[in-house]
Amino acid sequence: MTAPACCHINDVRAAAATIADHIVRTPLIAAPWSGGDLWLKAENLQPIGAFKIRGATNAIARLDPRARARGVVTHSSGNHGQAVAWAARWRGVPAVIVVPEGASAVKTAAIRQLGAEVVVVPAEDRAAAVDEFTARRRLTFVPPYDHLDVIAGQGTLALEVLDDLASIDTVLVPVGGGGLISGVGTVMSSLSPRTRVVGVESELAADARDSLVRGRRVSWDPALTSRTAADGTRATVVGELTFPIMRATVAEIVTVTEDEILAAVSALARRAHLVAEPSGALAVAAHLAGPSRYGRSVAVVSGGNIDPPVLARALCESMRKDHSLS
Amino acid sequence: MTAPACCHINDVRAAAATIADHIVRTPLIAAPWSGGDLWLKAENLQPIGAFKIRGATNAIARLDPRARARGVVTHSSGNHGQAVAWAARWRGVPAVIVVPEGASAVKTAAIRQLGAEVVVVPAEDRAAAVDEFTARRRLTFVPPYDHLDVIAGQGTLALEVLDDLASIDTVLVPVGGGGLISGVGTVMSSLSPRTRVVGVESELAADARDSLVRGRRVSWDPALTSRTAADGTRATVVGELTFPIMRATVAEIVTVTEDEILAAVSALARRAHLVAEPSGALAVAAHLAGPSRYGRSVAVVSGGNIDPPVLARALCESMRKDHSLS
Numbered sequence: 001m002t003a004p005a006c007c008h009i010n011d012v013r014a015a016a017a018t019i020a021d022h023i024v025r026t027p028l029i030a031a032p033w034s035g036g037d038l039w040l041k042a043e044n045l046q047p048i049g050a051f052k053i054r055g056a057t058n059a060i061a062r063l064d065p066r067a068r069a070r071g072v073v074t075h076s077s078g079n080h081g082q083a084v085a086w087a088a089r090w091r092g093v094p095a096v097i098v099v100p101e102g103a104s105a106v107k108t109a110a111i112r113q114l115g116a117e118v119v120v121v122p123a124e125d126r127a128a129a130v131d132e133f134t135a136r137r138r139l140t141f142v143p144p145y146d147h148l149d150v151i152a153g154q155g156t157l158a159l160e161v162l163d164d165l166a167s168i169d170t171v172l173v174p175v176g177g178g179g180l181i182s183g184v185g186t187v188m189s190s191l192s193p194r195t196r197v198v199g200v201e202s203e204l205a206a207d208a209r210d211s212l213v214r215g216r217r218v219s220w221d222p223a224l225t226s227r228t229a230a231d232g233t234r235a236t237v238v239g240e241l242t243f244p245i246m247r248a249t250v251a252e253i254v255t256v257t258e259d260e261i262l263a264a265v266s267a268l269a270r271r272a273h274l275v276a277e278p279s280g281a282l283a284v285a286a287h288l289a290g291p292s293r294y295g296r297s298v299a300v301v302s303g304g305n306i307d308p309p310v311l312a313r314a315l316c317e318s319m320r321k322d323h324s325l326s
Numbered sequence: 327m328t329a330p331a332c333c334h335i336n337d338v339r340a341a342a343a344t345i346a347d348h349i350v351r352t353p354l355i356a357a358p359w360s361g362g363d364l365w366l367k368a369e370n371l372q373p374i375g376a377f378k379i380r381g382a383t384n385a386i387a388r389l390d391p392r393a394r395a396r397g398v399v400t401h402s403s404g405n406h407g408q409a410v411a412w413a414a415r416w417r418g419v420p421a422v423i424v425v426p427e428g429a430s431a432v433k434t435a436a437i438r439q440l441g442a443e444v445v446v447v448p449a450e451d452r453a454a455a456v457d458e459f460t461a462r463r464r465l466t467f468v469p470p471y472d473h474l475d476v477i478a479g480q481g482t483l484a485l486e487v488l489d490d491l492a493s494i495d496t497v498l499v500p501v502g503g504g505g506l507i508s509g510v511g512t513v514m515s516s517l518s519p520r521t522r523v524v525g526v527e528s529e530l531a532a533d534a535r536d537s538l539v540r541g542r543r544v545s546w547d548p549a550l551t552s553r554t555a556a557d558g559t560r561a562t563v564v565g566e567l568t569f570p571i572m573r574a575t576v577a578e579i580v581t582v583t584e585d586e587i588l589a590a591v592s593a594l595a596r597r598a599h600l601v602a603e604p605s606g607a608l609a610v611a612a613h614l615a616g617p618s619r620y621g622r623s624v625a626v627v628s629g630g631n632i633d634p635p636v637l638a639r640a641l642c643e644s645m646r647k648d649h650s651l652s
Contacts, residue, residue, distance in 0.1 A: 027353050029371055044599040045355055045368070269637065273370040273601040273630030304599030308645050311595070312638040319634050 007148055007182060007245055009190035012155040015058040019153060022057055022090055026157070028164040028298065033271040036291025040284070041161055044276055044304030051157055051180060051302050052083035058153030059142050060087045068093050073139040075126040077103035079232060079303055080144040085116035096139060098129045145179030146239030155183025161298050162187070168195045169295030172283035174302045175199035175208045175253060176233035178242030185249025199253035200282040202228035202261060208238045209253035217243050229258055229310070232279030232303055256285040264288055265311065266318035268301065277306040333474055333571055335516035338481040338509060341384040345479060348383055348416055352483070354490040354624065359597040362617025366610070367487055370602055370630030377483055377506060377628050378409035384479030385468050386413045394419050399465040401452040403429035405558055405629055406470040411442035422465060424455045471505030472565030481509025487624050488513070494521045495621030498609035500628045501525035501534045501579060502559035504568030511575025525579035526608040528554035528587060534564045535579035543569050555584055555636070558605030558629055582611040590614055591637065592644035594627065603632040
């Protein structure tokens with residue numbers, strides 16, 4: 001399998017050079033407690049707490065200077081919104097983040113603290129609001145996943161993984177819109193073609209798995225995908241750009257249950273001393289469900305922005321289960 | 327100030343070479359959320375979840391081969407016990423860990439899982455039990471802090487800090503028996519003499535502060551020190567070897583309250599996505615209490631082995647305070 005021309009390993013290498021001084025080179029941490037041969041790529045340790053900072057930083061760095069001076073816009077109340085705000089501040093670029101009514105006040109405040117302008121609109125008007133900002137103020141849209149500079153930026157974490165560990169059988173990657181796994185797939189297919197790239201979704205938001213199985217982009221109703229605690233992966237359909245890259249570079253997509261996700265959140269806190277959000281624990285959840293399937297594995301812990309009560313509940317729930325087992 | 331001859335920077339450099347392949351080179355993580363110019367040295371990401379692995383690994387590596395073949399012994403139900411068990415397994419060395427009656431079953435089980443022999447004795451018989459093992463089975467005692475190879479091993483984290491960050495005004499270090507801060511002090515006084523090394527203790531276990539102030543080793547009653555949640559720093563008196571090194575290399579020791587410690591545990595989880603135990607959060611607690619005092623600072627997050635209910639409680643408590651403030 002080779003990566004399609006639309007994202008090339010050299011784009012990822014260039015992105016790595018571009019963003020190197022502005023992100024954390026996250027550690028790869030052995031997880032012998034998992035019962036398998038597992039390593040964790042701790043992207044929750046990035047500034048803003050998620051890998052999204054890589055793609056946003058690369059995309060903004062690659063804008064032409066005049067476009068950059070005008071500014072950028074995106075819609076996201078989550079990690080991508082924070083990532084764009086963070087990367088824009090780094091370059092002194094104006095940023096508008098469109099968030100839906102009802103978005104978490106904590107997350108909206110975090111975006112404002114990063115210096116971005118927050119515009120609140122009804123959820124169904126988000127795309128139109130972005131269009132208006134691109135048309136009227138000539139801001140450049142930085143999409144959350146379906147953009148080659150974003151994909152190349154996310155892929156940089158796979159270069160670091162290959163620098164740190166040899167002979168990897170499997171890389172497990174959470175899948176939402178497919179930006180991260182497309183970047184990882186591009187790198188692995190070029191530099192370590194024997195490594196299987198495996199995507200992980202919640203069984204409540206398995207649109208990417210269905211898309212790969214059927215060979216066409218399948219969307220799930222937001223009323224379905226909104227049920228998963230893994231809110232970072234609720235994208236209802238993979239991207240137009242990411243889908244062909246995924247078809248070329250991803251071996252399979254597996255699903256995990258909500259209980260498995262929260263158990264992985266708890267295990268990461270208790271055993272690895274890492275705080276992961278539910279989306280960020282997907283890959284670890286898949287590995288814990290069947291360590292022998294994957295051989296020598298890397299799981300991307302993609303983010304750590306969990307609501308404290310959700311973390312507290314996951315910890316207490318896992319304690320309760322330990323006691324009922326003993 | 328120069329380090330006394332009893333621990334030399336070259337010993338620390340040699341220790342770094344010895345242990346490099348067996349520990350995690352932990353990341354130094356920016357913490358702009360702290361309100362100051364703070365970086366975190368994330369030693370909670372070590373295998374066994376604490377910096378103690380550095381000293382134990384160095385001490386066991388430096389044993390002569392015949393002593394190593396006979397094995398090692400120590401007394402600790404905490405991070406040092408796990409560190410010795412872990413390092414012994416790495417070298418294929420028999421290890422006996424003496425733990426007091428009533429020690430946490432979880433921690434005792436963790437030591438056994440690492441392959442060490444666990445011997446349970448009444449708390450007051452621990453030292454005698456170690457003496458018996460060194461006499462009868464000719465095991466070598468690996469002390470938790472008062473040993474030059476242990477101090478040199480702990481100091482290796484300061485070499486990594488200096489590789490990662492220039493122009494540090496202050497390094498904040500949790501203090502129990504003084505092994506870690508003696509290693510850090512040795513490195514800083516030699517390679518970055520303008521950096522102030524500041525120790526941090528709970529106000530409920532401030533024996534090291536009293537010792538530095540009075541110029542002699544002052545012990546606190548265990549009935550007092552046992553009150554702090556920072557159980558990794560309950561040593562009731564600093565070491566005979568560590569005290570002169572501390573006098574020569576430590577600028578001051580500050581204290582924090584129990585509330586400040588738990589607030590730091592919560593902040594680390596929520597903002598840095600790191601799970602720290604109370605002892606591991608001491609340095610961050612000191613910084614949060616007065617960021618402007620310390621300038622460009624590094625706080626050592628020394629360990630992450632917290633009981634899940636304590637973490638859950640710290641998270642919920644900080645949420646409650648946020649709400650009552652708003």
